[in-house]
Amino acid sequence: MEGHNTTAELLRRQITATEEELKRLKAQLAFLESEKAKSSRAGPEQDGPVTQRRWPLSEEEYKRYGRQMIVPNVGIQGQLRLKAASILIVGAGGLGCPASVYLAGAGVGIIGIVDGDVVETSNLHRQILHNTSKVGMKKVDSAISNLKALNPNIKYNAHTEHLTPQNVAEIVSQYDLVLDCTDHPTSRYLISDTCVLLQKPLVSASALRTDGQLIVLNTPPLPPGNENGGPCYRCVFPKPPPAESVVSCGDGGILGPVVGVMGVLQALEAVNACSATAELTLEKLAAMDYAFFCGVAAPVKVLASEERIEAREYEELRKQRGKEHLLLDVREKVQFDICSIEGSINVPFSTLQGNRGDVEIEHPSWLPETLPSEAPIYVVCRLGNDSQVITRKLKESGIDKKGTRYIGDIKGGFKAWKEQVDSSWPEY
Structure with missing residues (x-):
């Protein structure tokens, strides 16, 4: 009892x-x-x-x-x-x-x-x-x-x-x-x-x-x-x-x-x-953008002016019907999950930098099979630094089809996107 x-x-x-x-x-x-x-x-x-x-x-x-x-x-x-x-x-x-x-x-x-x-x-x-x-x-x-x-x-x-x-x-x-x-x-x-x-x-x-x-x-x-x-x-x-x-x-x-x-x-x-799962692992460590995390945001100059496009110009291009293209967002996934442009694909900077075999071919696994060979590729990141590095890397790999496909980055990244296009874009 x-x-x-x-x-x-x-x-x-x-x-x-x-x-x-x-x-x-x-x-x-x-x-x-x-x-x-x-x-x-x-x-x-x-x-x-x-x-x-x-x-x-x-x-x-x-x-x-x-x-x-x-x-x-x-x-x-x-x-x-x-x-x-x-x-x-x-x-x-x-x-x-x-x-x-x-x-x-x-x-x-x-x-x-x-x-x-x-x-x-x-x-x-x-x-x-x-x-x-x-x-x-x-x-x-x-x-x-x-x-x-x-x-x-x-x-x-x-x-x-x-x-x-x-x-x-x-x-x-x-x-x-x-x-x-x-x-x-x-x-x-x-x-x-x-x-x-x-x-x-x-x-x-x-x-x-x-x-x-x-x-x-x-x-x-x-x-x-x-x-x-x-x-x-x-x-x-x-x-x-x-x-x-x-x-x-x-x-x-x-x-x-x-x-x-x-x-x-x-x-x-x-x-x-x-x-719940807020812990840093060795796998996550390899993918972390320490320069960004530590607030080091000095602008880099890798591309010529004709290889870059203003955020407002890209927005006008998006509004035009028939202008097929690819927007490549190279921020780490944790940032992509915070906010992203509809239709963009996320391939993190750390992945593109670390996986040479998947970049240095004309048609890497992340590139949609249905994308026409002449369709341009635009690269975007948070501040317009990583996007320049990746744009240069894609061109060197031959994805630009010897210059017949335009590959360029969005100048100033999402900081410029907020200033020029969408004022509600989260500033984080």
Whole structure:
């Protein structure tokens, strides 16, 4: 009978957690639909030749998050997942401050912060969201005021109290993921137990003196008792340490950069959780455009002026019926997925540069069999640099049929396309 009661209790908890998860998903869906409705009601933009809004993020969001969206396996889908995600940060101190800064910068849709303390002068050497003028202010309010200045597009939830067994379930159930940024075993067990019962993944860190620890718990977050679920804090530390052995930062000391690094690592783990597959592999490494990723965008001059075409000229050509041609987009696929011109084909620069055998033939595999031999080929990239290199390479390979087929690039790439043709084109 006792076993049946235990199973029934587990089922009741799972039902409660599932109902909470359903409520959260419905809230996220409502938020995304309202954002879509706002975009459709916003009307046409005033600047530029084309004003239609058809991209899933706002123009400002493409600019703000562009450098992380071009990271392999993040892309537009990873950014949308971040925007739809909600993260709870427990503790607005040395760990919580840097973690929340980078999560806000990354564009997490909802960030909740829990802390019942006020800012003290002794906090300031490591708790980077607070300053001297905020001494005596609630830590949560101080942190959120600075986070709003960093990224006003995010919803911030202030929980200006400490977590207790009485309020923890209500607060934690509102979020997808939890960061334990506290500094005592009592809170760590409480937070971990709650995350297990509510099936929430947990990222926990700690720091003391010059040492730090990081652990990701309850991943995957399966129902309590399911052996396929990730370990919890009790699995790693079945018994709490003796009370007399627990040393706090106030007693043992802490270097600010140490706790800062641990908080940043928590943010990194949280982003990987929200982006699902946001990780760099050796295969992706080989395909990454490091010059672009690092912001090196100095113009190159490989082609003569007659080998290049203005973006507005290409748009006029597209409008003419019977002008059969091929538009070759040589950006990496993660960028092509963010935005592309209808009818273009994507052959990444890294592929064309690295696969000599498929380029240095008159009819490579990416060239459509149905394309007439005299049909021109136009090459486009983000800024008009890579497109010049590839245009030259295609000509040297003989694809231009000894000059009878025109091959040229779009001058200035998609930067020029936005300026000359389509003002709604995302600038990332």
